[in-house]
Amino acid sequence: MDVTLYTMPLSHPGWSVQLALARKGVEAKVVDLPAGLHPGLLWLRGFRRGTVPSARIDGRRVEGSLEIVRELERLVPEPSLYPADPAARAAVEEAERWGEATFQNLPRQVARYAIAHDLTTRTWINREHVGLPLPKVSAVLATPVALGMAARADANATGAQSALAALPAALDRVDELLAAGTLGDDDAPNAAGTQIAPTVRLISANADMRELTDGRPCGAWAERLLPDYPLTPGSAAIAKLRRESA
Template sequence: MNKLYAIPFSHPSIAAHLMLERAGVPHEVVNFPMGLHPVFLRARRFPGSTVPALILDGCRVQGSLAISRAIEARGPAGILFPVDPAARERVEEAERWGESELQPIPRRLFRWTMAGNPAIRRRVLQRAGLPLPGIAARVMKPIVTRFARSANANDATVRADMEGLGMLLDRVDALIAEGTIGGPEPNAADFQIATSLAAMLAFEDLVPSIENRPAADLARRLVPPYPGKVPAVVPAGWTRAA
């Protein structure tokens, strides 16, 4: 059986799952406990320490960009990338941009929030199914702090993300308007970008910037909503009408 390794709430892991579904690839999703995932990944002989990680037809594939290509190579041709080379280049570029620019935004905000807010940490861990969430929230403090550091999530970077969000969302809306994403047959860039947008829609802080845009429609059409919302925590002066 093909296996997709993930951690709870990981948006690129959700992208990988949706792409496998789109291509009709039977698979099982295995969620590792947050923080222990590097140990589990190493035990399964994956070279890197991040999810999504996939065993597809016996081969190890790690990272959402490698996974979309492996699924496309398995076929049917055109399931995640256009067959026309110029159109494929546009989708690949949008996908790369989504992975490098958009994907880190909800990750940084999530890790910064988890590290700095014990009450939210408790709620999120409870939603992730951890027993004794009060104790788990205390035990997890050093782990989420390390997570925040590894994603370079701090006041300065989160503030800069908030200020730059409008421009990123403009680019998503432009990609939809030009037809690179948002068409009737979702491609790899659709899944890469829409899952980051769905993760953003799980933050009360970000909803007002996104909810009335074509970007929000794309996320709602392609990605199941996250369970519950992370309460607003970003200082008022950091958010800009986007």
């Protein structure tokens, strides 16, 4: 099987696909695209959503973490990412959908608000993950792009504050799913686990949100599965939001 995965180092859905590839034992070429420039680069490659992860699997384009993981399941049935028991499978699929449609966006809203409203954060991303010359200058020039990406995730002040407020209950749900076995074994996440673990890991790797996972079973679980997830610094924009909502 010939698989090329287009992603970014900070993309938690991209890490979902990488976990699924590892569970399936499928080797893939991983292409990390520069943040902010990735929509245009994907468009040139024929991907019309303009978001990561996107994959070319045996010449076919597949976009989105849920769609890619399910295509991998279809092409490589064993080991399965879904339990055979119908009731157990339904629980896994429900958790998988929630992980992709709801949980995944909560830390994204926080992170994109920080990127859009904190020049220091944008400068750090340009220096560490984009590689443009003069990272501070390019961060200033990239302000409209950052604002546009924030708007796509409803990452305005209200959205980011709401996401921060919703994260504790969402992490409670992840802990419950983990305890129930709905996310798979500790070292062998199923489809729901591969979808959810990277979102938890993004939270634990981000200085603005890490305290929310400290001491939680799901935090330790995600860090075991994804020890190399890149750490991100705190943002003055998020600190200000917290002061305003206190």
